[in-house]
Amino acid sequence: QTVVTQEPSLSVSPGGTVTLTCGLSSRSVSTNYFPSWYQQTPGQAPRTLMYNTDTLSSGVPDRFSGSILGNKAALTITGAQADDESDYYCVLYMGSGISVFGGGTKLTVL
């Protein structure tokens, strides 16, 4: 069973920068896994932030950026705002039509 790893929780100060990561337990993440990122606030459906590693979804502010950092996919928020406090999920494409979500990161802005 493939496990996609994310930090369970992170915190950032308003105006600060934070990086969330998305890894695999047994290998490196590359662009070949087409990493995507989703933001979810309580009671709402997930919202697409980023896809294909570093392509910003329509309407998403450019303080969000995506990359491969070392052996993981990464989502960086630069100049964090209060309404960035949310749960963030990454998803990787494993091939053969199969996708796997990470466990999610709860981001606190304080």
Place this chain on the structure above:
Amino acid sequence: QVQLQESGPGLVKPSETLSLTCTVSGYSMTSGYYWGWVRQPPGKGLEWIGNIYHTGSTYYNPSLKSRVTISVDTSKDQFSLKLNSVTAADTAIYYCVRRSRIAMSLFDPWGQGTLVTVSS
């Protein structure tokens, strides 16, 4: 703009079959995307269930594959989920989604989600 709307019973008894339908509006289901389901147990993370292409090709989460069937009816602009032999662990919000054929992990848009509770 494409919109997805889930429908189906909100309460299912243990050992029975969960059945949900997603109605697609604003987009032709035969125009080159996959259609699928993602679920989220209360207070927990997202889990990919499976996808279907309009030709009927299906892809399932290996951990659910033995219990899941996804089907499509393009004449009704709908696709459906059936999950059999449900237990309390299948209690979740079920989202229908559209998945890109090029950006392989892009699920967009999402339906609003429907809560299905498994209980006697």
